[in-house]
Amino acid sequence: MQAPASSRPATGKVAVLGAGSWGTALAALIARHGHPTVLWGRDAAVVEAIDRRHENPHYLPGIALPEALRATTDLAAALRAAGLVLVAVPSHAFTQTLHALAPLRPAHAGVAWATKGFEPGSGRFLHEVAADTLGPGVPLAVVTGPSFAKEVAQGLPTAVTVHGEDAGFVQQVAEVLHGPEFRAYTGDDLRGAELGGAMKNVLAVATGAADGMNLGLNARTGLITRGLNEMLRLNAAIGGRPETLMGLAGLGDLVLTCTGDLSRNRRLGLALGRGQSLQDAVREIGQVVESVQTADEVMRLAQRHGLELPIAQNVRDVLHGDITPAEALQRLLAREQKAEYAGDLFR
Numbered sequence: 001m002q003a004p005a006s007s008r009p010a011t012g013k014v015a016v017l018g019a020g021s022w023g024t025a026l027a028a029l030i031a032r033h034g035h036p037t038v039l040w041g042r043d044a045a046v047v048e049a050i051d052r053r054h055e056n057p058h059y060l061p062g063i064a065l066p067e068a069l070r071a072t073t074d075l076a077a078a079l080r081a082a083g084l085v086l087v088a089v090p091s092h093a094f095t096q097t098l099h100a101l102a103p104l105r106p107a108h109a110g111v112a113w114a115t116k117g118f119e120p121g122s123g124r125f126l127h128e129v130a131a132d133t134l135g136p137g138v139p140l141a142v143v144t145g146p147s148f149a150k151e152v153a154q155g156l157p158t159a160v161t162v163h164g165e166d167a168g169f170v171q172q173v174a175e176v177l178h179g180p181e182f183r184a185y186t187g188d189d190l191r192g193a194e195l196g197g198a199m200k201n202v203l204a205v206a207t208g209a210a211d212g213m214n215l216g217l218n219a220r221t222g223l224i225t226r227g228l229n230e231m232l233r234l235n236a237a238i239g240g241r242p243e244t245l246m247g248l249a250g251l252g253d254l255v256l257t258c259t260g261d262l263s264r265n266r267r268l269g270l271a272l273g274r275g276q277s278l279q280d281a282v283r284e285i286g287q288v289v290e291s292v293q294t295a296d297e298v299m300r301l302a303q304r305h306g307l308e309l310p311i312a313q314n315v316r317d318v319l320h321g322d323i324t325p326a327e328a329l330q331r332l333l334a335r336e337q338k339a340e341y342a343g344d345l346f347r
């Protein structure tokens with residue numbers, strides 16, 4: 001049940017944590033919608049450029065940010081009197097950021113995140129990290145879906161989805177994001193939404209590598225479709241809802257990331273398929289490439305549930321340097337003929 005709008009207090013100030021491409025684009029979007037917005041980042045030069053020159057020269061060069069958007073390196077100042085916190089740091093910095101914000105969070109402020117991935121090493125879902133770190137009773141939500149930061153910052157039309165168990169908070173997050181060019185849908189499936197956002201990054205490496213090897217459009221589409229099958233099977237095992245994976249958080253983001261050259265994960269795959277080393281490709285991309293860590297966590301999760309995920313497994317093995325992309329292709333093509341669906345993925 002969603003809380004009626006009239007029973008919710010006005011959001012007031014929004015604090016966005018993480019001044020990379022996604023945090024900056026989301027903060028700009030929220031500020032454009034008229035909400036007092038403060039962006040926290042750790043790089044003083046980037047923060048000053050956003051605050052004074054209304055540009056993030058490192059992550060979104062040449063894109064004008066709203067003059068009303070404030071930026072700071074002072075986390076306590078960013079969080080002071082905030083009515084909503086939106087975390088947009090990479091997954092490897094998520095736990096550390098949650099620990100830093102926990103003692104500074106105003107009591108009434110819920111915490112949302114737009115990070116895609118799992119806690120590296122433990123494989124915990126980010127909503128588990130958030131709940132464990134913040135304690136019971138704090139409203140939580142994830143923002144996910146097909147959304148390249150650059151396009152959002154440019155004001156191009158985009159649709160995302162917000163999932164969480166506190167319907168009033170989910171609605172609050174959706175309302176600050178929703179606007180003339182930005183549609184924010186809502187749902188209550190944290191696990192499925194987080195799984196989709198994390199797993200599509202791994203599958204984008206596979207389609208990128210296929211395109212890098214010039215394997216053609218049939219191969220690309222076969223990988224997307226069988227990749228979706230892997231997402232649906234793992235989702236069923238972890239208790240996510242199938243419709244979540246057939247929507248923006250799954251299929252939508254999978255198609256975007258597997259086909260759009262703005263994707264850093266796809267670009268990593270393209271580089272690997274063309275014979276570049278992982279280290280050189282990641283250095284050239286120069287931004288976070290979540291699949292490098294997420295591939296391990298996806299396979300750990302799959303093993304825990306006794307599932308075979310051939311595409312994700314091959315991506316993991318290529319990223320570890322155990323096999324080449326050409327060997328991964330041979331392994332996938334040599335698999336036995338089988339039924340398209342085994343078991344009921346859609347319950």
Ligand SMILES: NC(=O)C1=CN([C@@H]2O[C@H](COP(=O)(O)OP(=O)(O)OC[C@H]3O[C@@H](n4cnc5c(N)ncnc54)[C@H](OP(=O)(O)O)[C@@H]3O)[C@@H](O)[C@H]2O)C=CC1
Binds near residue numbers: 020
């Ligand atoms: N970009 C996109 O289009 C989208 C990204 N996402 C997700 O958003 C998350 C963030 O990605 P994105 O913004 O693109 O990444 P970027 O590479 O663009 O930026 C990463 C940002 O995180 C900062 N950072 C890294 N480590 C820490 C830390 N320990 N503490 C605080 N800040 C830190 C970096 O700071 P510094 O510059 O100082 O290193 C930088 O500001 C990822 O999980 C990604 O999957 C989701 C949807 C769209």
Ligand SMILES: O=C(CO)COP(=O)(O)O
Binds near residue numbers: 266
């Ligand atoms: O999550 C994204 C789009 O929805 C961004 O994808 P990349 O991290 O691959 O650039």
